[in-house]
Amino acid sequence: xxxxxxxxxxxxxxxxxxxxxxxxxxxxxxxxxxxxxxxxxxxxxxxxxxxxxxxxxxxxxxxxxxxxxxxxxxxxxxxxxxxxxxxxxxxxxxxxxxxxxxxxxxxxxxxxxxxxxxxxxxxxxxxxxxxxxxxxxxxxxxxxxxxxxxxxxxxxxxxxxxxxxxxxxxxxxxxxxxxxxxxxxxxxxxxxxxxxxxxxxxxxxxxxxxxxxxxxxxxxxxxxxxxxxxxxxxxxxxxxxxxxxxxxxxxxxxxxxxxxxxxxxxxxxxxxxxxxxxxxxxxxxxxxxxxxxxxxxxxxxxxxxxxxxxxxxxxxxxxxxxxxxxxxxxxxxxxxxxxxxxxxxxxxxxxxx
Amino acid sequence: xxxxxxxxxxxxxxxxxxxxxxxxxxxxxxxxxxxxxxxxxxxxxxxxxxxxxxxxxxxxxxxxxxxxxxxxxxxxxxxxxxxxxxxxxxxxxxxxxxxxxxxxxxxxxxxxxxxxxxxxxxxxxxxxxxxxxxxxxxxxxxxxxxxxxxxxxxxxxxxxxxxxxxxxxxxxxxxxxxxxxxxxxxxxxxxxxxxxxxxxxxxxxxxxxxxxxxxxxxxxxxxxxxxxxxxxxxxxxxxxxxxxxxxxxxxxxxxxxxxxxxxxxxxxxxxxxxxxxxxxxxxxxxxxxxxxxxxxxxxxxxxxxxxxxxxxxxxxxxxxxxxxxxxxxxxxxxxxxxxxxxxxxxxxxxxxx
Numbered sequence: 001x002x003x004x005x006x007x008x009x010x011x012x013x014x015x016x017x018x019x020x021x022x023x024x025x026x027x028x029x030x031x032x033x034x035x036x037x038x039x040x041x042x043x044x045x046x047x048x049x050x051x052x053x054x055x056x057x058x059x060x061x062x063x064x065x066x067x068x069x070x071x072x073x074x075x076x077x078x079x080x081x082x083x084x085x086x087x088x089x090x091x092x093x094x095x096x097x098x099x100x101x102x103x104x105x106x107x108x109x110x111x112x113x114x115x116x117x118x119x120x121x122x123x124x125x126x127x128x129x130x131x132x133x134x135x136x137x138x139x140x141x142x143x144x145x146x147x148x149x150x151x152x153x154x155x156x157x158x159x160x161x162x163x164x165x166x167x168x169x170x171x172x173x174x175x176x177x178x179x180x181x182x183x184x185x186x187x188x189x190x191x192x193x194x195x196x197x198x199x200x201x202x203x204x205x206x207x208x209x210x211x212x213x214x215x216x217x218x219x220x221x222x223x224x225x226x227x228x229x230x231x232x233x234x235x236x237x238x239x240x241x242x243x244x245x246x247x248x249x250x251x252x253x254x255x256x257x258x259x260x261x262x263x264x265x266x267x268x269x270x271x272x273x274x275x276x277x278x279x280x281x282x283x284x285x286x287x288x289x290x291x292x293x294x295x296x297x298x299x300x301x302x303x304x305x306x307x308x309x310x311x312x313x314x315x316x317x318x319x320x321x322x323x324x325x326x327x328x329x330x331x332x333x334x335x336x337x338x339x340x341x342x343x344x345x346x347x348x349x350x351x352x353x
Numbered sequence: 354x355x356x357x358x359x360x361x362x363x364x365x366x367x368x369x370x371x372x373x374x375x376x377x378x379x380x381x382x383x384x385x386x387x388x389x390x391x392x393x394x395x396x397x398x399x400x401x402x403x404x405x406x407x408x409x410x411x412x413x414x415x416x417x418x419x420x421x422x423x424x425x426x427x428x429x430x431x432x433x434x435x436x437x438x439x440x441x442x443x444x445x446x447x448x449x450x451x452x453x454x455x456x457x458x459x460x461x462x463x464x465x466x467x468x469x470x471x472x473x474x475x476x477x478x479x480x481x482x483x484x485x486x487x488x489x490x491x492x493x494x495x496x497x498x499x500x501x502x503x504x505x506x507x508x509x510x511x512x513x514x515x516x517x518x519x520x521x522x523x524x525x526x527x528x529x530x531x532x533x534x535x536x537x538x539x540x541x542x543x544x545x546x547x548x549x550x551x552x553x554x555x556x557x558x559x560x561x562x563x564x565x566x567x568x569x570x571x572x573x574x575x576x577x578x579x580x581x582x583x584x585x586x587x588x589x590x591x592x593x594x595x596x597x598x599x600x601x602x603x604x605x606x607x608x609x610x611x612x613x614x615x616x617x618x619x620x621x622x623x624x625x626x627x628x629x630x631x632x633x634x635x636x637x638x639x640x641x642x643x644x645x646x647x648x649x650x651x652x653x654x655x656x657x658x659x660x661x662x663x664x665x666x667x668x669x670x671x672x673x674x675x676x677x678x679x680x681x682x683x684x685x686x687x688x689x690x691x692x693x694x695x696x697x698x699x700x701x702x703x704x705x706x
Contacts, residue, residue, distance in 0.1 A: 008443040008706045042648065064649045084649065085605040087616075087665055090361040109606050112664035140650055141606040141614050252438040253462050253494040261494050263440075267680055267705050271624045295395065295676060296417045296437065296705070297493055311465035312440055323648060327620055328680075330703055350683055352620050352649075353361045 003339035009250040010264035012332040018244035027056045033212040040223030045348035047075040062221045067351025092120035105129035118159035129165035137172040146186035166199035173206045180214035229322040231274040247317045260300040260309040266293040272321040280317040356692035362603040363617035365685040371597035380409045386565040393576030398701035400428040415574040420704025445473035458482035471512035482518035490525040499539035519552035526559045533567035582675040584627040600670045613653040613662040619646040625674040633670040
């Protein structure tokens with residue numbers, strides 16, 4: 001019997017030794033380059049791991065939704081950047097409740113969002129910090145050019161209950177140079193206008209080792225780096241041995257020589273393709289591909305046509321994208337020295353608002 | 354103010370009037386053709402809706418995982434078909450605990466699975482019912498030909514604590530004729546061998562209105578039909594007005610004329626493509642496409658290049674695949690006459706084992 005043999009499957013494993021090493025390594029890199037670390041908790045959604053990130057030297061955490069920030073504030077975190085446009089009365093009320101308790105900063109990329117925040121936060125003695133989100137090429141949210149960033153910074157600064165907190169971007173993969181170009185130009189415009197820019201924050205694990213190539217960036221928000229995943233290995237950012245999160249699955253059917261079926265489907269691995277073919281990497285069996293998922297089944301094929309698996313056998317899988325896997329389960333099994341030592345609650349799972 | 358304007362977003366709405374009509378319509382169709390209904394609860398994972406399906410005339414329910422069956426047994430359901438190969442000691446123990454409480458039947462598609470069940474269930478006075486899963490073309494689980502089905506039925510019947518319960522399949526889309534061909538041949542083999550085949554159960558919403566074209570089928574397991582979704586509308590199985598589950602989202606950014614960003618991403622809509630382009634249908638705006646999802650953002654484009662949306666505006670979206678959406682949230686907002694009347698707990702959400 002191996003140490004994982006008694007676990008029921010499918011289950012999500014987090015090797016804490018690997019996660020700790022990932023945290024320490026990237027923190028050391030950022031520290032060496034004078035960049036503040038503000039890890040994104042969306043990847044793990046777990047209080048204990050956010051604490052480990054703070055203990056390693058992070059200046060605070062990043063959340064993507066108010067519900068995540070509420071969970072983390074309840075757990076004692078006092079410095080949170082919420083990298084999301086907060087829109088609508090229910091969310092603005094929740095944001096102000098958080099603002100009354102902790103240091104929370106948000107972002108905005110339009111006058112409409114700033115005006116909503118300004119209407120909700122009116123106390124000049126306790127202004128809400130708002131950063132301007134900039135689109136440095138990812139084509140998601142963000143103002144499209146540095147001139148618009150300046151205009152929005154002015155609008156924030158002009159609101160009595162808001163304080164301009166700097167510039168924020170989530171760059172496209174390979175976008176470090178684009179970040180530097182956009183942000184340096186925007187910062188120069190702010191400087192020329194006499195507007196203090198307290199920070200420039202960028203993020204993303206795909207280019208996490210190139211953060212220093214954009215010297216304008218003062219803070220970095222990586223999420224996936226704590227676990228790593230197949231998408232990062234395939235990009236050459238890390239190795240399989242650096243992958244802290246894996247899915248343990250059992251073969252439940254081998255209906256043909258060329259096909260096996262495992263009990264991990266889209267309800268665990270998710271269908272997030274991340275630009276990859278197949279739905280995860282089977283550790284120790286690079287000849288296998290998980291080529292089809294339904295909710296509770298994963299269909300496995302082999303490159304040479306012979307899967308060589310039997311019912312009851314177990315596979316350990318590195319998912320394409322770990323962040324979305326964390327959100328599929330209420331808890332994960334924590335490993336030390338390769339053996340289960342308990343469970344971690346995914347406290348912020350499913351917080352979509 | 355409309356009746357949905359006070360809801361925070363993203364949120365999942367279930368129009369109970371539409372769901373009730375969907376339940377009644379398909380039940381009436383099956384009843385008219387003498388086919389028993391055993392709806393699959395994986396779509397809604399919700400006790401109240403399973404009760405509505407039973408009240409409409411279902412003979413029992415279908416679950417895909419033991420955890421779902423446990424939730425439903427706890428809620429008082431006493432006749433459950435678990436259409437999954439149960440493998441491994443932890444699951445066999447849980448299965449036997451359920452077997453002691455309710456009428457539960459499972460499936461098997463290999464000698465290995467049958468032998469595991471036979472080792473766990475040894476009481477001839479209370480045999481566990483096991484159906485043989487047949488692959489009628491979906492190439493997932495299931496024995497590959499009718500002869501193998503007969504052999505496995507013999508193996509089940511030979512085990513003192515098991516009872517052969519019939520034949521089960523989950524067919525490929527458009528596979529009704531293939532179901533009839535495989536199952537009729539298998540049943541003829543069973544008849545010739547003197548093995549009673551208590552039922553032949555098929556399923557799937559894509560071909561739910563063609564169930565009668567496979568007269569060998571005595572029981573039908575539809576899941577998605579209670580809500581319907583974009584995949585079924587695109588296949589011509591139903592209309593948009595028959596879609597009971599929708600996702601309400603808010604526009605949080607309009608960074609360019611040709612792009613808007615909504616607060617529903619893969620954490621609500623999921624990336625399940627279902628063979629479709631885009632990630633859902635925006636009701637009332639057929640010109641819009643949700644062309645990219647990240648976890649908390651959906652990027653919206655328009656066919657003519659102009660999205661004509663503003664921050665704060667709300668969209669109602671029919672997802673590509675509803676079953677996976679139910680699994681992303683702890684509760685849904687129930688509507689009657691188009692207005693919220695409460696919430697339904699997704700009691701079996703996240704039961705992956």
